[in-house]
Amino acid sequence: MNQLYFIKKEKLEWRETTAPVINGSLQAIVRPFAAAKCDLDDIYLFNNLNTKLNIGSVLGIVNKDFHRLFGQNFFKGPFPFGHECVAEVVEIGDQVKTIKPGDIATVPFQISCGSCINCNNGVSGSCSNTPPISAYGFGTHLQFGGAMSDLIKVPYADAMLLKISEHIDPIHLASLSDNIPDAYRNVGPELEKNPDKSILVIGGKVKSIGLYTVLIAKAMGASRIDYMDYSNERLELAKRCGANNVYGFSSKITEQYDIVVEANSDKQGLFKAIKFVRPNGLISSSGIYLKKMKMPLIEMYSKGVTFKTGIANARPDAEKVLKLITAKKLNPELVTTKIDSWDNAIEAFLTKTTKVIVNRPRLFSSN
Numbered sequence: 001m002n003q004l005y006f007i008k009k010e011k012l013e014w015r016e017t018t019a020p021v022i023n024g025s026l027q028a029i030v031r032p033f034a035a036a037k038c039d040l041d042d043i044y045l046f047n048n049l050n051t052k053l054n055i056g057s058v059l060g061i062v063n064k065d066f067h068r069l070f071g072q073n074f075f076k077g078p079f080p081f082g083h084e085c086v087a088e089v090v091e092i093g094d095q096v097k098t099i100k101p102g103d104i105a106t107v108p109f110q111i112s113c114g115s116c117i118n119c120n121n122g123v124s125g126s127c128s129n130t131p132p133i134s135a136y137g138f139g140t141h142l143q144f145g146g147a148m149s150d151l152i153k154v155p156y157a158d159a160m161l162l163k164i165s166e167h168i169d170p171i172h173l174a175s176l177s178d179n180i181p182d183a184y185r186n187v188g189p190e191l192e193k194n195p196d197k198s199i200l201v202i203g204g205k206v207k208s209i210g211l212y213t214v215l216i217a218k219a220m221g222a223s224r225i226d227y228m229d230y231s232n233e234r235l236e237l238a239k240r241c242g243a244n245n246v247y248g249f250s251s252k253i254t255e256q257y258d259i260v261v262e263a264n265s266d267k268q269g270l271f272k273a274i275k276f277v278r279p280n281g282l283i284s285s286s287g288i289y290l291k292k293m294k295m296p297l298i299e300m301y302s303k304g305v306t307f308k309t310g311i312a313n314a315r316p317d318a319e320k321v322l323k324l325i326t327a328k329k330l331n332p333e334l335v336t337t338k339i340d341s342w343d344n345a346i347e348a349f350l351t352k353t354t355k356v357i358v359n360r361p362r363l364f365s366s367n
Contacts, residue, residue, distance in 0.1 A: 004148035004345060006081045009048050012346045013078075020145065020153035025095035028157035030087035030107060033342075034359040035147045036174035037349050038084050038109075039207045040288070045350065050076040053290060063292050070133060080146025081349075083109035083137035084177040086170045087152070088364055089161070096157045102364040105161040106176040106322075107154060108314035109135050111144055114159020124159075125311040133311075147177070148345060148358075162318050168325060172333040174357050175208065180332060181317035183212035185310075186261045186284040188220065188320060195221035197258040200276055203229035203238070204249075204264030206286045208355045211237050211335045213261050213286075216321065218242040219330040226257070228272070233337070234354060241334050262287055271296070277305055285309040 001019040004012055020029060043049060050073055056062030089103045099105060112119050116128035127134070137146040145152045154160050164170050173180075186209075187199060199217050203210035210227070211234060217225045218241065227238035230249035238246050247253060249268075258281050262273040265287030273283045274296060283305060300307065324330040335355050340348035342360035349356055 001150035004081045005078045007077045019151050022091055022093050025093040026156055027093045028089055028096055028154045029091040029151050030154055031090050031151055032085035032087040032147050033362050034086045034171045034174045035082050036084040037356040038178055039209055044075045062290055066290055081137055082147030083135055084175045085147035086174050088362055098158045099161050099163055104164045104170050106173055108160055109178040110314050113156050122316040123313055124315045125313045171359050172336050176318045178314055179208050180212050180321050181314045182286055182312035183209045184216050184317045184321050185312050186213045187217050191220040196223050198224040199259045200226045200257040201261040202264045202269045202272055203234050204266055204269050206263035206265050208335050209286045210263030211241055214238055214241040214243050215330050219324045280304040282306045
């Protein structure tokens with residue numbers, strides 16, 4: 001079968017590889033037909049990231065815990081590319097109960113068993129029965145294949161696959177595997193308790209998650225949603241997604257907010273978040289900080305700030321977002337900036353724009 005591989009900076013390549021087979025009763029084989037480029041993919045697609053991390057580690061710039069947690073060559077090619085997709089079920093193991101061949105499902109990027117204590121508590125990103133950071137489309141040390149493949153194996157089909165109704169156009173749900181539930185993590189739990197919150201999203205390197213956060217906050221009834229970024233494209237997208245106000249990155253803002261979402265992944269954005277959050281407010285960070293960071297803890301202490309960060313729990317939070325989509329309160333299509341064909345995936349994914357999705361015809365009828 002064909003599988004797209006990341007080779008090195010700005011180089012992707014189709015390769016022939018062995019097709020997966022079912023060898024366990026809880027497994028499924030699925031065929032992705034819509035796949036998206038994650039915000040994190042851009043970081044290593046357009047940078048010699050693995051080399052920079054290794055050099056930075058030697059120089060003491062990169063946090064030494066990165067290699068301890070993720071391995072020495074997490075971003076070193078070649079490895080199968082992609083971890084956000086919607087797929088059709090092709091084959092199932094004899095104990096799979098919730099899906100059947102022909103069903104459409106979103107495939108969470110994390111491998112999770114659904115039965116351990118962490119999975120049962122909604123923490124699928126830290127499944128106790130899989131190695132840490134087990135995921136599709138990342139590195140060589142925990143490889144489960146990539147979304148840009150003719151077929152991929154799902155080891156725990158009932159626990160992982162989230163069925164999508166035939167009444168919903170699935171193409172723009174490709175990022176329901178990762179970026180969209182990561183956005184839900186930023187504001188969803190707080191807005192479930194009380195939607196009367198003011199929110200500022202500081203966008204940047206985490207391109208689409210900040211915009212999906214705007215969509216989710218609006219769908220859940222936040223009282224005010226403002227957006228800040230240095231990208232004109234994303235400022236326009238934020239308006240389209242329903243932000244009340246948009247600001248350039250150097251704008252002077254006098255307001256303070258109940259929740260500030262840091263989707264900038266840079267020291268400047270993080271410090272702006274601390275400045276703009278209200279006393280006893282929440283900062284939720286989607287940024288990944290590979291370098292050593294000094295947090296202004298005394299300022300955070302004086303304001304009573306709660307700071308939240310972490311890997312998304314893709315499967316349980318995707319289910320919550322899908323309910324908003326099914327109720328027609330949320331339209332992920334508003335964040336999509338480029339759709340292309342599966343065959344043109346290499347050119348499409350090397351386009352520097354906010355959210356790229358590629359798709360191909362389905363095997364099974366959509367009727």
